[in-house]
Amino acid sequence: LVHLQHVSRVYEMGRLQVVALRDVDVAIQSGEFVAVLGPSGSGKSTLMHIVGCLDRPTSGQYTLAGTPVAALDDDRLAALRSRAIGFVFQSYNLLARTNALENVAAPLLYQGVSRRERYRRARAALERLGLGDRVDHSPAELSGGQQQRVAIARALVTDPALILADEPTGNLASDQGAEVLSLFRELHSAGRTIVLITHDQEVAAAAGRQIHIRDGSIAAGEIAA
């Protein structure tokens, strides 16, 4: 499903260059549950943005379900992304002055789903995450952990084949974190592919395989499940 070969990502900052990813090879089969771990600043989110077609590699090849991503223009990339990939951002990226229901329903706008059906599915996703009584709250009227759960509901509402989650339980106490993890396990056993960045050992242990990143490089020995 996901295949990166010799992928690097370099940020230009005036005269300086910051190497976020350095010659990275990653292969993720359809239906896998993979955890990505590494210190702060090691390149985890950068890797995830590339896998999620939100950013392009500086060099190297990325093929998604057999298609070379470099061959797709921005419109076709956006269409592929909105149909096949659900993304939970590390900083949530919720729309301000928009309530939780509308935030969660937004990805369905591109799928041609009726307004009534969009809101029905969005409400169901929010209830699944324990936020049935917060559907009318905007991000500023929600706690940090509630915003995080809205971001998770939004990533799942289109029922995507590939789910990418960047520290999805970072702001949740252990019981709510465990509920989110059991939701991901359920989606995995229903055949979804899940790639999840975490520094929580319990969450990492739930995955079938772990990828360790340090200073932009993948540590050896990660291929075994």
Next chain:
Amino acid sequence: LVHLQHVSRVYEMGRLQVVALRDVDVAIQSGEFVAVLGPSGSGKSTLMHIVGCLDRPTSGQYTLAGTPVAALDDDRLAALRSRAIGFVFQSYNLLARTNALENVAAPLLYQGVSRRERYRRARAALERLGLGDRVDHSPAELSGGQQQRVAIARALVTDPALILADEPTGNLASDQGAEVLSLFRELHSAGRTIVLITHDQEVAAAAGRQIHIRDGSIAAGEIAA
């Protein structure tokens, strides 16, 4: 130092009311290290914003170092806050398009410190948090965990007597989280008062006392150290 009596905080949302804190009594002595725990949405950040003079109670009394906070107008409250309190926000609240050095130096502007001295102290605080090589990066050019450490450096740069931290290690892997915790312990043994919201059991165990909040109320039996 911090004394809340019968404090409530109610948010108005059109016709609805959301009770975030309900009749809360909290007393924190100068020099204590206290952890605040509770599920997502239970009122932890709301409590911290009131203690930090960033928000006012709907009812009840709050006295800080013997002064009733209700008697202070907004200007005197802001002066007290910028001199005596360091705050690490759950969502960092860094200034966009402003590099890490300027973000960290900003609180010193109100203290009448020379530009040269502001930058010297800001650089030292960033180096203390392992970000000596990221001083020129704006928040968009930093990872999540790096942004969190910039927010911590900014809270400490004025050497405040009271440090309030809202999930300060939420985005940090265990080794960097441990470094932040040892920094807080150092500040505590130097006599600073620390109140820290966390869901990480190891961090909570470092505190002398724990306060548990659930649905806006403090659970009984938290007074013992």
